[in-house]
Amino acid sequence: MSCCAAGTESAAELEALKSEGPSAEEIWLSSRPLGDGMRQVDLIVPGVHCGACIALLERELPRTPGVDHARVNLSTRRVSVVFENKAGAGSAAPISGSHAETVLTALAEKFKALGYPAHLPGGGEEGADPAFRELLKALAVAGFASMNVMLLSVSVWSGADDTTRDLFHWISALIAAPALAYSGRIFFRSAWDALSHGHANMDVPISLGVILAYAMSLYETITHGEHAYFDASVTLLFFLLAGRTLDHMMREKARSAVRNLVRLSPRGAMVIRDDGSRDYLALDEIEPGMRLAIAPGDRIPVDGRVVSGRSDMDFAVVNGESAPLPVETGSLTPAGTLNLTGSLVLEATKSARNSFLAEMVSMMEAAESGRAGYRRIADRASAIYAPVVHLLALGTFAGWMMATGDWRMAMMTAVAVLIITCPCALGLAVPVVQVVAAGRLFENGIMVKDGSAMERLAQTDHVVFDKTGTLTRGRPQLVNAAAVAPENLAIAARIARASRHPLSQALASHDTAGELMPDFDIIETPGEGVEAISPEGEVYRLGRAMFALDGHNQGLDQAADASQVILSKNGVFMDVFLFSDQLRRGAIQAVARLAALGLDAEILSGDREAPVRALAGELGLASYVAGVRPRGKVDRLKALAEAGGKPLMVGDGLNDAPALSAAHVSMAPASAADVGRMAADFVFLHDSLEAVPLAIEVSRKAGSLIRQNFALAILYNCIAVPAAVLGHATPLIAALAMSSSSVIVVLNSLRLRRKTRIEHFARGAVSRITPALPGEARAESSLRTSA
Structure with a gap:
């Protein structure tokens, strides 16, 4: 069996793709920005068969002016191309006459010149499998021909005279010729495409071997030779096709997680127009801001926010829990989740290509x-x-x-x-x-961004944990609300709305005004806090004591185990807010399992010494560092690497993003901030921290x-x-x-x-808070957890 696999299109479809292919504008509209003037587009290339194909494309495509690099995925036959975007146009803007158009036109021509026609994802590629149908038909024809030729060969081997032997040889040749032409076209087509474009792949020697075996047999038949090998040539083809069919089936079995994930996405949704009329739009036509009518039993097509209605929803694709959770006005609903009981009206917050489900599929394919x-x-x-x-x-x-x-x-x-x-x-x-x-x-709620990340994770010898939102649930509760001045709480809550930090979000929940400070300039410093400057020049700061009080603690109680957030005005203390948080489910078991695996673990936290020390004691960790700035986390990871270590960083916040990028390998929960989640190599969807040792x-x-x-x-x-x-x-x-x-x-x-004991980690009680979405606020639940 070759490591090549038949393409997903028929010969006719391949020819159509060669002549057409996507235009530069179509490629542009399907691309996405990466920052720094670069964009990425994913293309389906059915002609990718083997390692030689991968090497050729990854070598030749970057030679196109404006193309930075290309990566080929053999199982999905997708090629990810990163190219320059000097014009800086928006994703929906026309590109006529721009630098991007020149680059993408040259890229499309490069695919054709190399003999690898490309097309954009879609068109039911996850539905029926034409490659498998073609393989089965070819296998059936080769099997039928080989059985008949084998019967004729038995008569020859039994001692048929010269005339009878020649007749049987000619009959075998007539049976074998169409069988080889039909069944062998899978190999011949690939080999010819490669050779006609000046390179070779693994189908070239296979095709050569099959043709030579038949040609030798035909020569023996023409010259009245005693031995012919038609049975060998046809049976050879049969076994090659049998191996390739098994290969295809096993690859599809291996990719079942990706395929099943894609199937969670509906084909489209009912859109409610401004005049109240309703139109059914295909998934790719749904844009942010559109209102969608979701009936009970419908899958959510794109990430959205509930604008009216109440229902119970199955969030298993997000948090792995089977119990439904309530949603109401304001709740966030990721793509792929299932509406169970009530009718909802959603406002789309992301397009299909940028949705939670698309991100999960992209990570799986990567x-x-x-x-x-x-x-x-x-x-x-x-x-x-x-x-x-x-x-x-x-x-x-x-x-x-x-x-x-x-x-x-x-x-x-x-x-x-x-x-x-x-x-x-x-x-x-x-x-x-x-x-x-x-x-x-994935079946255990862990997404992998890159195959190389698994190799790096297997090498890790030290685990570094962030505290808030990682070792703890990241859902802190304000415990001294009754002790603080109401006006100070109101000011702090409104300033906190500008931050995504869990402590800020807990404060923001006490805001009754529902808006940021009017006409205030809001600046957030990751790892420090939020600064709000009034039109009159008054400076309010909310965050760490050293940040809010210009480097002075001003007699604050540093021994308290609760996390503290300080509110100040012009550097003068106004109030202190105390928070408690629950330990993340599975944290104790995860730390114990890491120790059993021979891995050292430590905590790096920006919180104060007392709460960090208390948490380390609860987890049984001897090593911890408190009061660490984002730069300090990076320095610690670099020190571990310089000492020969390969640290794993587990974090979730905006301030953890530099550390996640600097670590040998990194992991973040799905509730992490956008920048933190994108910097991580692994994202775990379950609430349990046992995802780390797993x-x-x-x-x-x-x-x-x-x-x-x-x-x-x-x-x-x-x-x-x-x-x-x-x-x-x-x-x-x-x-x-x-x-x-x-x-x-x-x-x-x-x-x-095969399932093993490593997958049977305790699930514990079902979370009572609507699961957090990447880059979005958590939806409020009608149920509250105790502090």
């Missing part, structure tokens, strides 16, 4: 695209495969000709070498494990399986290649051996799908 060390080794081996195998087959033919003078024997041995040396197992060793591991993690154990198991796969692939080549070169393997045996090696590697990878 899991295979990372170029980790193991993946680079496999890609380099696959890239040099074509020239090496052809030289080896040619050398085998020449050697047998010199040794025996029998060109038939030499040719059949060379054909066996062409077939048996395909590095399918090596090409599959890494990506299948990465896809299966990403699916396994991800480490799955990543370690994935690394072990990758190494096993490499060992199996190397062992196969060490045995099979010499056997073929020495003439101990016929083409048919070579096809069986090649298919078996790939199947063994894939089956070994699928062992990661």
